[in-house]
Amino acid sequence: MAVTPKDAAAIILLKDQPHPKVFWVKRSPKLQFMGGYHAFPGGQLDKEDSSVMVAGCEGEESLMRACAVREFFEEAGVLLARGTDRLSLERIAAKRRAMAEGTKTFKQILNEDSLEIACSDFEPAGRWVTPAFAPRRFDTWFFLAWMPDGQEALIETGELETGEWIRPADALDHWKHGEITLAPPTLHIIRTLAQHADRIEELQSALAAIPEAKRATVRRIELRPGIFLFPVRTPTLPPATHTNCYIIGGDELVVIDPASPYEEEQQELDKFIDGLIGEGRRVREIIITHLHPDHIGGAAHLRARLGVPVAAHRLTADRISYSVTVDRLIEDDELIELKGDPGWRLRALHTQGHARGHLCFYEEITGAIITGDLVVGIGTVVIDPPEGNMKQYFDSLRRLLALPRLSILFPAHGPAIGSAREKIEEYIEHRTMREDKILAAVQAGAALPHEIVEAAYTDVNPALWGLAERSTVAHLEKLEEEGRVSRYDGGRYRSV
Secondary structure (H helix, E strand, C coil), X not given: CCCCCEEEEEEEEEECCCCCEEEEEEECCCCCCCCCCEECCEEECCHHHHHCCEECCCHHHHHHHHHHHHHHHHHHCCCCCXXXXXCCHHHHHHHHHHHHHCCCCHHHHHHCCCCEEEHHHCEEEEEEECCCCCCCCEEEEEEEEECCCCCCCCCCECCEEEEEEECHHHHHHHHHCCCCCECHHHHHHHHHHHHCCCCHHHHHHHHCCCHHHECCCCCCEEEECCEEEEEEECCCCCCCCEEEEEEEECCEEEEECCCCCCHHHHHHHHHHHHHHHHCCXXXXXXXXXXXXXXXXXXXXXXXXXXXXXXXXXXXXXXXXXXXCCCCEECCCCCEEEECCCCCEEEEEEECCCCCCCCEEEEECCCCEEEEEXXXXXXXXXXXXXXXXXXXXXXXXXXXXXXXXXXCEEEECCCCCECCHHHHHHXXXXXXXXXXXXXXXXXXXXCCXXXXXXXHHCCCCCHHHHHHHHHHHHHHHHHHHHCCCEEEECCCEEEEC
């Protein structure tokens, strides 16, 4: 079931006419939601926002402007209220500290100096809803505003890593070279700012012109140039509800994991690919990362519809022949080159652990990785023997860490992960922690897998212990191979 979006607001703050700069921030790579992404300052609606008056409007228009101004002040230190020209920078900074420390509310810091938020100072610039596949969703109001004289934008490091003024054309150039990650609203806004830099009077209407900026479903998700993420609903394991299909390239495209068995989802993917073909592109082949049903469900349909070959690892091809004809085998370290601007070099990596024939694809130019089910953006990766192997899984994670450049992970489930290295290290750390608990449980006398789960998974909902037992068996097989535990009586374990 899709998560209900929470109300949020953000401000696109400009300065320096007639060729404006925009203020944006880079979110900390450590954040679970959009870690490492560039975005505009903003955040979730607070219950106290309803107590703040906005001159010239009421209802939602007033409420969301109050939210946007408060969030921008908290994150970037700019107080977008009338009357601040009477205040020193020190006074404004003191107000920000008081809010951060919880000694004053936003309403109080406005009232004590008779400051006023004016509706007309904030032009509506679209309203975007996070797609249904995401674990956290927001219904975000964007507002266009201008930097007041005499103030400075300064972020507090923590949730945010950096903040800067940048010309939109330069920001777009960074994205085109794969140097930064942008969510669809931010990309649309940056593109529109760059296109209308010398026609500011048209900017507001252009920002809100597309259906997605009017709360329509976001389907075209291009987080990196030529890497399209298209989530489709599949019969996958909760909490995930979708599997991400990736369409990569320029004039030539590859489609990775057309996953849905559902006809209506296949039709949506067909329409999306038809749109790309209508732009003069051609689909070269379909690629399967691994054998599981929530990754191959639409492959036969798309193969027949487009008349293009399917490629997979040989260990996958053998196992899915009942459902999908694999026309070409992909070997470890194979390079798939796709021409265009900026060009794509997909290095196939045979990354066993979750499945024997599992493949990841490393885009060598930008350091992006299509991770399949090796690393996911929602839920956990199940290692289920005999198909799954925990030692191989650790080896595969470490192989990714050894790559020369890591920038972003594109998983099969959940949102893209901008903090690539940190996420892989987190996976290794978490699995090592769980293995230590499993070993400690065996040393304490637990012998059967279900007994070990009860001791080692006390922080996990017992409803999930069935899946946990499969991963526990995988850990025990790894420990046995390393000579740290031994098996006896057909299925009991003891410490060595």
